[in-house]
Ligand SMILES: [Zn+2]
């Protein structure tokens with residue numbers, strides 16, 4: 280079975296993923312209502328008491344909306360985040376200290392059967408961290424909410440065979456769109472978000488590398504996520520990324536499989 284990731288919903292207004300390897304279950308970010316996250320667990324025939332850890336990337340509300348409720352209800356779960364995120368997030372303050380594990384970029388830890396590595400994200404939050412997870416032969420990495428792909432992030436991408444990657448905006452739609460100039464600058468900047476074009480180029484490099492090494496028997500599986508509701512559409516993200524892939528000689532369905540995380544509801548990687 281390998282590692283399974285299910286998006287319960289992903290967009291600039293709310294993100295949460297359930298990740299499962301063997302008997303171990305973790306939730307990565309809780310930026311949706313507790314009701315929606317619990318409904319997502321129920322669809323996978325899981326209960327809150329099955330959750331071994333909640334991983335929190337950063338304190339923006341689209342990632343921590345229901346942390347208070349989910350931490351309370353997932354009684355067995357460790358809460359894994361950076362100290363900076365914890366300090367910046369008031370709704371984490373009533374979590375029992377014994378359940379907290381602080382990580383910074385470049386650390387390794389295990390939760391049940393899952394191996395987890397962390398990396399720094401380049402984003403306008405206190406201390407944002409990303410997560411790469413391993414189980415059996417599967418290597419999954421989740422990269423959203425970063426303005427640039429650092430060398431550290433790139434390394435994680437190159438070794439992954441399953442990836443959730445941010446495809447936040449189409450540059451033209453953002454530039455022509457309704458956001459004020461300073462917000463546009465923020466999104467485009469080094470501490471903002473990644474565009475469809477950046478996603479296409481980075482993912483092409485990943486597919487290329489894996490073709491050359493032929494290390495993986497199966498084509499990589501890609502989920503485009505954190506799609507802006509104002510500056511992007513699922514169709515546009517797919518079109519831009521697939522076009523860039525094609526330009527580099529990579530074909531969807533043969534060299535890689537790609538799905539788009541639904542804004543609301545379940546999408547399985
Ligand atoms: Zn953010």
Ligand SMILES: [Zn+2]
Pocket residue numbers: 291294339341342424505
């Ligand atoms: Zn976000």
